[in-house]
Amino acid sequence: MKEKLSSLWQRLFGDSVRAFGVVSLIFLGSLAIAPAKNFFSEWRHYQHGYLRMIRNRSDANTLQRHFQSGIQQIWLPELGVVDRCTSCHLGLKEPSLTDVSTQPFRTHPPIPHKLEQFGCTVCHRGQGASTTLAEAHNSTLAWEQPILPAKYIESSCGECHRGPLPGTPQLNQGRNLLSREGCVHCHTVKLSDGTTMKATDDPPSLSHIADKTTREWVFAWLKDPQAYASTSSMPNFKLSDDDARDMSAFLFANSTPLADDTAALSAKPSSDPTAGASLYGESFCASCHAVQNAAGNMVGGDVGPELTKVGTKVKPEWLQAWLKNPRAYDPATGMPHYRLNDPQVSTLSGFLLGKADADYLANVHLQPATPEQITHGKRLVADYGCASCHEIAGIKKPENFAPELSRIGSKPVTQLVFLPGMQHTLPDYIATKIKQPRAFGQGLKMPQYTFTPAQIDSLTTALLSLNDRSNTLPPSLGVAATPESDYQPAGKAGKLMTDLACFSCHRINGHGGDMAPDLTWEGSSVQREWLVQFFKNPGTLRPSLIRRMPRFNLTDGEANELTDYIMTVYQNPLVDRDAMPLSGYSQGQVELGKQLFYGKYSCQGCHIVDTKTDKGYIGPTLTHVGSRLTAAWIFQWMKNPQALRPGTAEPNRAMSDEDARALTAFLISQKGGAKQEVAKK
Amino acid sequence: MTRYPFTPTHVGTSAPAGSPTEPCGDSRPRLSGRAQLGSYRRHSGLFFVIALLATSLATSCSRKSESAPLPKPTAFGAAIVESSGGKQFAQTGSLLPQPVVIQVNDEQGTAVAGALVEFSAAAGVAFDPSTGLTDSSGQVTTNVSLGGMAGRYQLVASTADKSHKKVELKLEEIALGYQQALGRHLNDQYCERCHNPESTVERVSNYDNLEIKPHPFTEGDTLNKISDADLTAIISHGGPALNKSPLMPAWGNTLSKSDIQALISYVRAISDPPSRSAGPVYAKD
Numbered sequence: 034m035k036e037k038l039s040s041l042w043q044r045l046f047g048d049s050v051r052a053f054g055v056v057s058l059i060f061l062g063s064l065a066i067a068p069a070k071n072f073f074s075e076w077r078h079y080q081h082g083y084l085r086m087i088r089n090r091s092d093a094n095t096l097q098r099h100f101q102s103g104i105q106q107i108w109l110p111e112l113g114v115v116d117r118c119t120s121c122h123l124g125l126k127e128p129s130l131t132d133v134s135t136q137p138f139r140t141h142p143p144i145p146h147k148l149e150q151f152g153c154t155v156c157h158r159g160q161g162a163s164t165t166l167a168e169a170h171n172s173t174l175a176w177e178q179p180i181l182p183a184k185y186i187e188s189s190c191g192e193c194h195r196g197p198l199p200g201t202p203q204l205n206q207g208r209n210l211l212s213r214e215g216c217v218h219c220h221t222v223k224l225s226d227g228t229t230m231k232a233t234d235d236p237p238s239l240s241h242i243a244d245k246t247t248r249e250w251v252f253a254w255l256k257d258p259q260a261y262a263s264t265s266s267m268p269n270f271k272l273s274d275d276d277a278r279d280m281s282a283f284l285f286a287n288s289t290p291l292a293d294d295t296a297a298l299s300a301k302p303s304s305d306p307t308a309g310a311s312l313y314g315e316s317f318c319a320s321c322h323a324v325q326n327a328a329g330n331m332v333g334g335d336v337g338p339e340l341t342k343v344g345t346k347v348k349p350e351w352l353q354a355w356l357k358n359p360r361a362y363d364p365a366t367g368m369p370h371y372r373l374n375d376p377q378v379s380t381l382s383g384f385l386l387g388k389a390d391a392d393y394l395a396n397v398h399l400q401p402a403t404p405e406q407i408t409h410g411k412r413l414v415a416d417y418g419c420a421s422c423h424e425i426a427g428i429k430k431p432e433n434f435a436p437e438l439s440r441i442g443s444k445p446v447t448q449l450v451f452l453p454g455m456q457h458t459l460p461d462y463i464a465t466k467i468k469q470p471r472a473f474g475q476g477l478k479m480p481q482y483t484f485t486p487a488q489i490d491s492l493t494t495a496l497l498s499l500n501d502r503s504n505t506l507p508p509s510l511g512v513a514a515t516p517e518s519d520y521q522p523a524g525k526a527g528k529l530m531t532d533l534a535c536f537s538c539h540r541i542n543g544h545g546g547d548m549a550p551d552l553t554w555e556g557s558s559v560q561r562e563w564l565v566q567f568f569k570n571p572g573t574l575r576p577s578l579i580r581r582m583p584r585f586n587l588t589d590g591e592a593n594e595l596t597d598y599i600m601t602v603y604q605n606p607l608v609d610r611d612a613m614p615l616s617g618y619s620q621g622q623v624e625l626g627k628q629l630f631y632g633k634y635s636c637q638g639c640h641i642v643d644t645k646t647d648k649g650y651i652g653p654t655l656t657h658v659g660s661r662l663t664a665a666w667i668f669q670w671m672k673n674p675q676a677l678r679p680g681t682a683e684p685n686r687a688m689s690d691e692d693a694r695a696l697t698a699f700l701i702s703q704k705g706g707a708k709q710e711v712a713k714k
Numbered sequence: 715m716t717r718y719p720f721t722p723t724h725v726g727t728s729a730p731a732g733s734p735t736e737p738c739g740d741s742r743p744r745l746s747g748r749a750q751l752g753s754y755r756r757h758s759g760l761f762f763v764i765a766l767l768a769t770s771l772a773t774s775c776s777r778k779s780e781s782a783p784l785p786k787p788t789a790f791g792a793a794i795v796e797s798s799g800g801k802q803f804a805q806t807g808s809l810l811p812q813p814v815v816i817q818v819n820d821e822q823g824t825a826v827a828g829a830l831v832e833f834s835a836a837a838g839v840a841f842d843p844s845t846g847l848t849d850s851s852g853q854v855t856t857n858v859s860l861g862g863m864a865g866r867y868q869l870v871a872s873t874a875d876k877s878h879k880k881v882e883l884k885l886e887e888i889a890l891g892y893q894q895a896l897g898r899h900l901n902d903q904y905c906e907r908c909h910n911p912e913s914t915v916e917r918v919s920n921y922d923n924l925e926i927k928p929h930p931f932t933e934g935d936t937l938n939k940i941s942d943a944d945l946t947a948i949i950s951h952g953g954p955a956l957n958k959s960p961l962m963p964a965w966g967n968t969l970s971k972s973d974i975q976a977l978i979s980y981v982r983a984i985s986d987p988p989s990r991s992a993g994p995v996y997a998k999d
Binding site: 139145184200202486490635687 | 805806807808809811838842857859861862863864865891892893895896899900903904907908918920923924960961962963964965967968972975979994996
C-alpha cells in the first residue's frame, strides 16, 4: 500500500515540470467551480422552465418580451428591501398567467400596491437576497424570517396601515379583539405614532362588590366564569378552591357600601312573567344584552353582559337600584338611565330575577372568612393582577404587569420556548400561547381565554403586525388611523345625553357606537316637532332592523331640552333649512316627483311610500317622511347622500336639481295623513 | 426531475413515521428532505450520492412529528356523503367559517359509527383534525384552513369499505384573494340585502319584496354568460342600461371603478357552476 502511494507520488510530482502541470490542472479545475455553480444554479433552472412554459402559449411573444434573464433584484434602501424573488417568480406581473397554477410562475393576484415600490419581503417575509428556494423560504438561513403563512398575510398590511381597511377583515378583527378582550389592560402596546393602544372594554369596579352580589357567586365565577355565562370575556385563572375562597374573602372584606346603590321598593319584585317579558321587549334590552334561549341560541346583542342567569348573581335590592339609575353604582356605565317608575322597576327586576339557575350555587358553601384568608386573598389579587382590569379599592393598577407587545411580531425565535410538536415559528408560538397560555410552564399567570380558532388567527395577525418595521417605518409610509374623538356634548343637554348613554349606540362627531344612525347632522335632517314626539314615543323607521331606539320615559322638559340642543348644534352647513319650504309645492311638481320615484329611480325597491303597493324593506319607511325630514335635507340627500352620511347604502344618483326638487316635493307631501300601518312581516 | 410546485413546508416537520431513531446531538431541526433536494444538481453523480446521504441523515435526525397514529376503525361503511360545509368561501389561508361535516353510511343508507375517515387536499390546506372516527351519528367534523392561493380547493374525504376499497367524497371550497375579499366587503354593504334571498337574524333579505327578482351572485348559469364589460355597465349605470330591471340602481357615482372591479372578481369567484375566470382548481396531486 505504502509503495503504491509513493509510486503515485513519484508519477505525479516526480520532476518539477510534471508537478507544475498537475498543480496547474488542479488550479484550473478549482477556478471553474464558480462559473459552474452559476451555470447550474437553481434560478437558471427555473428561468429555463419558465421559457419552456411560455413557448407554447398564444401570448408567447409578449411574455418573451417581458422576460429578462439573469438575477433580478428590487432594491429599496428606504425599506431595507433587497429582493431577488423575481429571479424565479417570473410571472408575477403577467396578468395573462391567471390559469397557471404551478409555482413559481403564478401571476400575483391584484393588490393596490406595485411590486417595484414595495418588493416582496415587506409583505411575505422570507430572505429576499437569497437565490435558492430553501434559503429564501424556510431553510436554517431563513430561520429568523421564514415565509409568512398566507393565513397571517394581512399582518403585513398593518405595518403601515394603522387603521382598519376594507380588504383586511382579519387584521381589523384582531386589533378590535386586542382592545376589546382586555389584552391591553395587562400588556402595553405602544404604536408607532407614539400613542398606546387603549382598551375599549370597561370591566366593572370591585370596590363595592358586596352591594351587588354574594360571595358564593364570586367564588363560583372566579372558578369558572363561562359556567355562569358562556359569552363572558372574563378569562379562567384556573384557581384552586382555596385560592378562589381567599380571593372572594378579600374582595368582600375590602368592599365598601355605596350610597344609593341599593333600593328597597314599596312593591316587592313582581312575578308577572308576561308583563316582565313585554317590558324587557319594549325597552329593547335585547339590543345590548343576550339571553340563551331553550334551544341554546344566544338572543340579543353583545354590548352589555349576558343575562341568562342574572337572577343567580345579583341581589334584588341592587338590581332595583340599578334599574332605577345605573349611574349611581357605576357613573361611567354604558347602560342608559331609563326613567322607569317603581311599578316598572318591580316588574322588570322580578322578570330578571326569574332568570336564575338553582343548581349554579347549590354546591358552594363558604365558611366566614378568617383574617389569614383575607390577607392571603389580597396577595393573590395583587399577584394575578386583578387590578389591571378592575378597580379595587386599596390596590393600585400594576404597571408593566405583563410583557410589552409593541414589537412581538419581530421577536427572534431563539428567544422563544416551544412545546413539543409545535412548529418552530413565531406565528405558531403566538397562536399556541393565546390558545393555551399556561401550557408553556409552571406558575405562569396568563389566564385561559375562550377564543375561537378564527379569533386566535385574527389576534395572531394583529400581533404579527407589531414588529420592528412597523415601529421604524419612514413617516412618509405610515397611513394613520382616524383617531377616535373624545367629543362630549356640552351643558345640560350634554349631561342628559351622557345619562341616557346615547353614545353607546349613536355616533356624533366621530365619537360613539355604530349600532344606531350617526347623529352628527341630525339637526339639519329632522323637523323639530317630529323629534320631540320621537323622544317621547320612538316609532319604527326601518322595518328590517331588530334593534331599535328604546323609550326612556323622558319628561316634556327633557325631550325639549335635547331637541333644542340637537336642532341648534348638529347642523350641516350644506343644508340650508330656510332655503326650502316644507309646503307650497305645485301639484305638477309632486306628480313629477311621484313618476320619478316609481319610474326613473325606482325607489320602491328599498322604500315604502304607499303601504298597499310598495314593499321595499331596506331604507326607512317614507309614509310619514313629510312630517319627519326637512325639505332641504331631502334635496341635498338626493344630490349626494354620501356627502351627508359617508358609507350609507343609498346610491348617489347624481340627480339634476330639477329631479331632486321634484322628488323633494313628492316626499314632503307624504305626511301619513290617512292612518297607514307598516305592513308587518 | 421537477422542483415545482413547491410548498413552504416548515423545517423539521416531515419526518416519516418509520425513520430510524439515531440519537441526534443537535436539538435544532435540520433541513427537511424536501429542502435538501431543492439544492441538488442533477448533473453531478458524486453530488447525488452526497445529497442522498445528507438527506437520509437529515430526515432521520429531524424532529419527530407528534401526529398520533391513525385510530383503528371499528366499523366500515359503503358510502360517504356531505352533511354540511361544502361550497363555503374564506380568505386565502384562513379558516372556513363553518366546519366541514361528512357522514359515512352503509349500503342501506344508515349512518355508521366508528368508521375511519381521512381528509386530504392540495398542499397548503390544513385540516383539524385530518383523520377521525365517525361518531354515534356517523359523522366526522373537521375545521379547514384553505391554502394561500386564491381559487377553488378540492377536499377529499375518504373511508375504506369492508373489502378495504377506498370510498371517496369530493368537496369544493373557495379561497378569496385580496381583491375578492374587498368585493365581498362591498357586497355585504351594498348588494347582499337584495341579491341574497336568505335572511339572517341580523339582516332581513329584501329579495322577496322585489317584483323582478335579482340574481343571487352564486347563480353561475346566468352570470357566467354576462361579460365583465356588461356587468360593469349594469353596476355603474343601473339595470335599464342593459334592458334589465329598473329596480337595480346605478352605482357608478357611489362606487369607484376599482370597487366595481373588485365586486365583479368576487362574483366570478363564487359563481356556481364556476366561471371561466374563476382560476384553477387546486386538488391533491
